[in-house]
Amino acid sequence: MTVRPSHLPRLRRQTLRFLNDPESSLRAKTNPGTAPGLDALASHLEAADLFWVGQDMSALAMHSGGQLAAARWATADRPSPCGLLYWDEGVGHVDAQGVQIPVEACVWGPYEGGLLLWLLMSRSRLAAEVARIGRYEVAEDAIPPLIPICAATLPVTTEPASLAEVDPQLPQPVVAALAAAWLLMQQPQLVDRTQERADKPTARAYARDGLPAPEVSIVDLRRQYTPQDQDADKGGDAPCRYRHRWVVSGHWRNQAHGPDRSLRRKTWVPAHMKGPDGAPLLATEKVNVWRR
Secondary structure, three states: OOOOHHHHHHHHHHHHHHHHOOOOHHHHOOOHHHHHHHHHHHHHHHHOEEEEEOHHHHHHHHHHHOOOOEEOOOHHHOOOOOEEEEEOOOOOEEEEOOEEEEOOEEEEEEEOOEEEEEEEEEHHHHHHHHHHHOOOOOOHHHOOOEEEEEEEEEOOOOOOEEHHHOOOOOOHHHHHHHHHHHHHOOOOOOEEEEEEEOOHHHHHHHHHOOOOOOEEEEEEEOOOOOOOOEEHHHOOOOOEEOOOEEEEOOEEEEEEEOHHHOEEEEEEEOOEEEOOOOOOEOOOOOOOOOOO
């Protein structure tokens, strides 16, 4: 089954049933040492804002995350204090003794002074993989729709923490993609964010509990990104105007923001042609272009 944005509230609700039931397979058949982490996962899921990331955005997050050397995990750097983010078509893998387990979702929230990050896969993906092998069947009533794979705590620091020092339980490319996605979400000129309500059965279930139907934030790339032909970071009273055009490959830049532009935030600059229309093109030996 393809997971659509409107499905996320139901998947969250059903996963919580497994996490809150001490007799469920998720609780009764796992190592007791994981209980505190699963307790925290339940709390974070309960409070989580929901995000669904499209394929183009997922690809850009993986691509741009590969250029991040460090990231911050503080509350101000997250799109919400607690969140569930589902990646359409997944975002990398966890290597479990040679078996590549796809990562399809991330759940985060505060934990013991840091940020606890859980990586999950969907039951539907597991069922599809098992069906492809053709030897077994998935007992869906015994498995939560979002299956916890692994977790670790990331440091909450004032300065960005090195991604090279991420807990080895977490695959660095996936963690870097999440950090990149958070940064990209802060760029409205690059990213579209729309809201979608839960499907009708889930909305009715929430209503029976006296709760409003949750909404899911859909995060995807804008269809067109048009940069300015002026550079506002050069300082001075007037922006610099260029006399030529040239290709700029995608890269991160420390963008000034905040009071008197005194703060800096990583901002992704996509591959694009810079300079005024009609100006001569400067030739270069190598041009790197990332296409949607």
